[in-house]
Amino acid sequence: MQNLSTFKLIERISTLIRAEERKKHATLGLQPIHIQVLDYLNDYNSYSNTAVGLTEYFGLTKGTVSQTLQVLERKGYIEKQLDEEDARVTHLLLSKNGELLLKNANNDDVFNQAQQAVLSKQYATLDDALRMTLFTLQKSCDIKSFGSCDDSCVHFNVEENHYTCRKTRLPVWQIETHKICREHRLPA
Numbered sequence: 027m028q029n030l031s032t033f034k035l036i037e038r039i040s041t042l043i044r045a046e047e048r049k050k051h052a053t054l055g056l057q058p059i060h061i062q063v064l065d066y067l068n069d070y071n072s073y074s075n076t077a078v079g080l081t082e083y084f085g086l087t088k089g090t091v092s093q094t095l096q097v098l099e100r101k102g103y104i105e106k107q108l109d110e111e112d113a114r115v116t117h118l119l120l121s122k123n124g125e126l127l128l129k130n131a132n133n134d135d136v137f138n139q140a141q142q143a144v145l146s147k148q149y150a151t152l153d154d155a156l157r158m159t160l161f162t163l164q165k166s167c168d169i170k171s172f173g174s175c176d177d178s179c180v181h182f183n184v185e186e187n188h189y190t191c192r193k194t195r196l197p198v199w200q201i202e203t204h205k206i207c208r209e210h211r212l213p214a
């Protein structure tokens with residue numbers, strides 16, 4: 027994995043988190059953007075908790091933000107409140123159900139495990155810490171590691187500068203040893 031840049035590691039962690047969120051909230055008829063919007067509304071102040079603020083922050087169209095808010099309002103996760111000074115402004119607030127949903131989403135065991143694993147050790151570089159976060163999340167979520175041969179794959183074999191894959195029992199070209207493989211497997 028040492029060939030992945032810091033931003034690629036962040037992107038992979040983000041992709042994994044979104045995929046897990048998608049699975050988890052699908053049963054409630056929600057998509058990751060719905061949880062992200064609730065998170066935003068929980069954290070941002072009264073100048074920002076508006077449809078315009080969401081449009082600017084997420085870079086979405088007004089139509090997409092409007093549809094997202096309709097779903098959240100219909101399901102009872104947000105409430106609208108007119109601004110006391112300016113009736114043209116509508117603030118978006120979390121309802122009790124919205125707060126509860128967000129609390130449960132943020133208390134997820136998988137992410138807590140990853141956090142504990144990262145906080146319990148010291149890392150020489152940011153990439154090392156991110157790599158550990160990614161591995162821990164992959165293990166906790168029981169999903170494939172998608173690493174490269176030279177990134178601790180148990181199937182990788184080096185003999186006198188020749189590379190082979192024990193899984194496929196075929197040679198691996200050097201240029202391929204840095205590329206990401208769906209058959210990659212981390213040591214136990």
Ligand code: SF4
Nearest residue numbers: 175179182191207209
């Ligand atoms: S399984 Fe994939 S990553 Fe692992 S050694 Fe074989 S080709 Fe490389």
